[in-house]
Amino acid sequence: MQRKFVTYCLLFFLPVIIGYGVVEYFTVSMPNSFQANKDYMEGKGDAFENLVLGSSQMRGAVNPEWIQQPTLNLASGDQHHDTDFKLLRGIKEKLPNVKTVIFEVSYSHFEIPHNGKDFWKNNFYLKYYGINHFERSVYFKDQLSYLAHPSFFSEKIQDYYIDGNRKEVYNAYGFNTNAFHGQFQDLGHDEVKIAAMPRFKINTDPDLITFKRNTTLYFELLDFLKANDYNVVISLVPMYKTYHGKKHPDILRRRDSILSVTLKNYDNVTLFDLERDTLNFEVNDFWNQSHLNPVGAKKYTQRLDSLLQAIK
């Protein structure tokens, strides 16, 4: 009876395993920023002088093509300071010539919980960069892509293979030059329609416990960067004008006070603040309220490059 049960189980699950293999193949065959970065890293070896970290805002804002020195953008959607720090420590030895680290402190960075050891992108850091963020020993499952976030990749597979739209096109620097599709494009970049949008993603919940935890790690990160003689650029990426009115004043005040303390205590830190630059960054430069599109990224990166040449 036991043998019959096991045989039936094997027969039953075999198509499931084969089906999964097909889906996994489709997932890894799609272009993605991790593969693009890996290819870029393999091409450049240890020549990188600047390293960019942060979330999707930095991912979409910094196109290394427009920076004179070799620059690697390892920012990624939802990537918080704890993951930035792990990435930095994990990749430090592989990039010995990095002199400047650029990372992000957005309006609510200090009051959004860290990614933690269960972040779904940990599979990708392991698979493409060889860095273990799981804080445990890993096994074969930890490098499976589709399984990291099935619902997300199911939609990606449908978009890419079936609908054929929203294709990501990476340049030789690992930057997606086709990241235009989004709410603003859907609304034709019409400012009246954008202003009428009832809600968009913005954190307005003050969280002092998270603030305390995040700022502790933030200063540990800064201490680490200082101890290792890195120049640091803290980046505040431009936001579309409707974003500013929705900010919670306490979250903003606390963030700004931490930045003031940082500039006072760390002489290796430069603040690159274009958050409220609504003159140079117009509606056509934005992907949505809090992200630039590749047009805005070119402007932003060129300004960043000027700063990097100045502090070199």
Add this chain to the structure above:
Amino acid sequence: MLFNSFDFGFFLVIVYAMYWAIGVKRRKAQNLLLLVSSYVFYGLWDWRFLGLIFMSSVIDFIAGRGLQNTSKQLNRKLFLWMSILWNLGVLFTFKYFNFFLDNFRTLFGIDASQGYYFWNIAIPVGLSFYTFQTLSYTIDVYRGKIKPTGNFLEFLCFVSFFPQLVAGPIERARDLLPQFENKRKFNYQQSKEGLRQILWGLFKKILVADKLGIAVSMVFGTPEDYGMFALVYASLLFFFQIYCDFSGYTDIAIGTAKLFGFKLSKNFKIPYLSISITEFWMRWHITLTKWFTDYVYLPLLKSRKKIKPSFRATAVIITMVLVGLWHGANWTFIMFGLVNGIILVVERIPFFRKGEILQKKLYKIPRVLSLIYFFAIAALMSMFFRSNSISDSFLILKKWFTFEIDSHISSLIGIKLMYLGILIVAELLTTKKDFPLQQLEVKLPKVVRWSLYYILIFLIIRYAEPKEAFIYFQF
């Protein structure tokens, strides 16, 4: 390790293979494997709290042995109180300390800077479940309802059995301990049913609960942005979300236990079919209701020689407030318990002619009216349960009666409801079964059955979100 994760599937396959490879003749070795597996299962969350489980096991085991070896009433009470103080002490320290400290400070206007600090520690997963389970053992031994076990390994297994360790069902020693004491035989039909029940539990969790949770979180995250309809709708969705989340977990737990030859208690009986709130608590989290009935409510009644209706009502309310508090250290949970307690009392008041009580009257009125009654109260208690704070609860309650037209409600209704519809239809068609996929071979040929399983597996994998924890783990 979450039940709805690949890690658990992998873990289960390995433990299952080892368990049956050891064979039924080596029961002690099987128990040892289950114990190690259970500690690994729990330790992967946070190994530091394994010491708490072990200490609870040690203290209750000693208490049980002590109760057996002494007939002096004073000594017996000492052993009983040792167990009660330890278990409730652990519960208070880890779960309620900050809450009481915060309220104490607010009450007496003490500022945090005056040396009173919060204890910044996470609540151990499943703490309320296993402390209640092990506590019931000692109380039952004290009452003479069961004999204490002399086998420490079996007792450790009873406290930490991994399928039900972190979110129940809260088992009684008389039901679960003998299963560790006796041989477990492999049963083909039971194993099949186990896998089916796991599949059904995953369907409830991933395709219903998690999808409903998206809309619920949106509304309860910023309730001030929504009008009456959206807030009532989200409260009702949360009722189904938490039902599918928790009963989905229970199905996976029971199914997993079946694979190892164990039988766990039923914890849900389609609670949304309840006509009264009294009936609801006989269909919802049944093992918790029975626990509070046996160890809180009935002892309260027995503490009086003559029970007046007012005392009975007070006992009901005290019990339900404690049920609310069991769920978490927040005023929203206390309000949840209080509202339930008051309604349970109201249902027992003889409002009608010939002294008929509301609870009985509800069964005589048209079904549509009793449905409206039940779901109105379900929405109210779900609202208190889900609100982020007590001030949010009262804001939502106020908005329920503003009749404010809401333009956003259409965005909350979508494909999410389709799976809920499938669930309700499936459960209504199979009310006599433990779960809708049970004994499917009686009605469906193998081709149809396997196709159905494949469709469910496809949908579950397709819509799985990364690391969606079960709501009841926090309790």
